[in-house]
Amino acid sequence: MKVLICKSHDAAVERTANMIAAHVRGRSAPVLGLATGGTMLPLYERLAKLHRETDLSFADCSTFNLDEYVGIAPDHPASYHSYMREALFRHVDIDLRRTHLPRGDADDVHVEAESFEARIDAAGGISLQLLGIGQNGHIGFNEPTSSLGSRTRIKTLTESTRTANRQYFGPDETAPRYALTMGVGTILNARECLMLATGSSKAAAVAAMIEGPVSAVCPASALQLHARATVVLDRDAAAGLRLTDYYQHVHPNGEATRFD
Numbered sequence: 017m018k019v020l021i022c023k024s025h026d027a028a029v030e031r032t033a034n035m036i037a038a039h040v041r042g043r044s045a046p047v048l049g050l051a052t053g054g055t056m057l058p059l060y061e062r063l064a065k066l067h068r069e070t071d072l073s074f075a076d077c078s079t080f081n082l083d084e085y086v087g088i089a090p091d092h093p094a095s096y097h098s099y100m101r102e103a104l105f106r107h108v109d110i111d112l113r114r115t116h117l118p119r120g121d122a123d124d125v126h127v128e129a130e131s132f133e134a135r136i137d138a139a140g141g142i143s144l145q146l147l148g149i150g151q152n153g154h155i156g157f158n159e160p161t162s163s164l165g166s167r168t169r170i171k172t173l174t175e176s177t178r179t180a181n182r183q184y185f186g187p188d189e190t191a192p193r194y195a196l197t198m199g200v201g202t203i204l205n206a207r208e209c210l211m212l213a214t215g216s217s218k219a220a221a222v223a224a225m226i227e228g229p230v231s232a233v234c235p236a237s238a239l240q241l242h243a244r245a246t247v248v249l250d251r252d253a254a255a256g257l258r259l260t261d262y263y264q265h266v267h268p269n270g271e272a273t274r275f276d
C-alpha cells in the first residue's frame with residue numbers, strides 16, 4: 017500500500033485530484049469508481065476547477081458509484097444520485113448516460129445489485145476506484161464484518177453510520193437503514209484503488225486499515241491485499257500510524273518519487 021501523508025487537508029485534496037486527473041488524461045476510456053460523503057466534496061470541487069481551467073475532460077469516462085440508500089429515489093435531495101449531480105456531474109463534461117449508481121428504489125434490490133455488477137463488467141471493469149473511509153473502517157457501505165469477498169448487495173447500516181449521515185435528511189425523515197453497496201470483492205477487482213482520508217476523526221480507522229490485521233472487522237484493511245492501492249492522508253488522519261517515519265522517508269510530504 018502506498019501511504020502519502022500530505023502537509024495539510026488542501027494538499028491531500030490537491031494530490032488526490034491530480035492523481036485522478038493523470039489517470040483520466042492517461043487513458044482513452046477510463047472507468048472511474050466514485051465515492052460520496054463529506055470528504056469527497058472539496059475533491060470534486062477541485063476536479064471541476066481542473067476541468068474549467070485546464071484540458072481535463074471527462075467526456076470519455078464512465079463512472080460507477082459505490083452505493084445508494086435503499087428506498088430513496090434519485091431525485092431525493094439526500095440521495096447519492098443528487099449528491100453526484102450537484103457535486104460533480106453538472107460541473108464537468110461527462111456523458112450522463114455513462115454514469116451509473118445503484119437504484120435504491122428498484123422494485124427488486126437483489127436484481128438491481130446483480131445488474132449493477134453486470135454493468136461494471138460490461139464496461140470492462142473499474143480502472144480507478146476512489147474511496148473514503150468510515151470511522152468504523154467501512155468502505156462503500158461495507159460495514160464491519162462484511163465478507164472480504166462480497167459483491168454488490170444490500171447491507172444494513174450501523175447506527176454510527178446512520179448517525180453520521182442523519183444530517184443530510186430532514187428533521188421529519190428517518191435516516192435509511194439499508195444501502196445497496198458494491199462489495200469488498202467488487203472494490204478489490206478495480207485495477208487501482210485510491211483512498212482519500214482527512215481529519216482526526218478518521219485516524220483510528222486509518223491506522224487499523226494500514227497497520228492492523230486484514231480483518232472483516234475493518235473492511236478497509238482488505239486494501240492490504242490490493243496490488244495497487246494508494247492512501248492519501250492529511251496529518252490529522254495519519255496521527256494514529258506507527259510507521260510514519262517510513263512513509264515520510266519513501267514519499268516526503270506525500271510527494272511522488274522517481275519510481276512512481
Ligand code: F6R
Pocket residue numbers: 050051052053054055056082083147148149150151154155156157
Ligand atoms: C459513500 C462511501 C462511504 C464514505 C464514508 C466516509 O459513498 O463510500 O464509505 O466514504 O462513509 O464519509 P465521510 O467522507 O462523509 O466521512
